[in-house]
Amino acid sequence: MARYPWQHPTASISNAAGSNTPSQPQSQVYLPETLDPDQVRLAAMEQDEPKRRLIRDAAAVRKQRGITQVQMAEELGVPCRTLEEWLQGRRYPKGPGQTLLCRWLEGHRSQITGHL
Template sequence: MNRRALMTRYPWQSPTASISNAAGSNMPSHPPSQVYLSATLDSDQVRLAAMEQDEPKRRLIRDAAALRKQRGITQVKMAEELGVPCRTLEEWLQGRRYPKGPGQTLLKRWAEKHKGNN
């Protein structure tokens, strides 16, 4: 297979792009502003859905960070108690990453265990 066949084809590169509409151009029949608006709303809705999905994780991390400060322990000590690398815990606490299922379970169990032991 040649290299050109492996390249991604865009609508203006496809063989059907030469077929024109009644006005004689290849432009879509709806105005570009409507296309942009609907694309923006879709991406905003997707972003909002992702944020809503991550909210319980954010709350768990916030509570765990507050509990760590209440107990007066370092991130290194907290990471040792959780059994995760210090860098991983640091990224969770700073919001650069969110824990997946096992990490969430570790944080929940750690928080439940140490809530009453302030």
């Protein structure tokens, strides 16, 4: 005889009246605790913090060099729209995009600090 989660292991399928209604649950099924939405949001922000710093630094170097977003996108080899979304925080670069930004930033940071 198959048992269902709501049935107690010793419960009979039919009661004295002859109906086939399941007995009352004897134990509760425990679901994983729900996370606080603020905790979820903060965890996501902490996970994205290195990307935010990278984008913030790249935007600062772009401004110091006095180039446009179009020129920066051409130097990086990415579409202008993609770079625009990165710089405005609507999207974050994935692995290859992060590598491109890191290399671009390292190359131009040394040029800027060398001129100061």
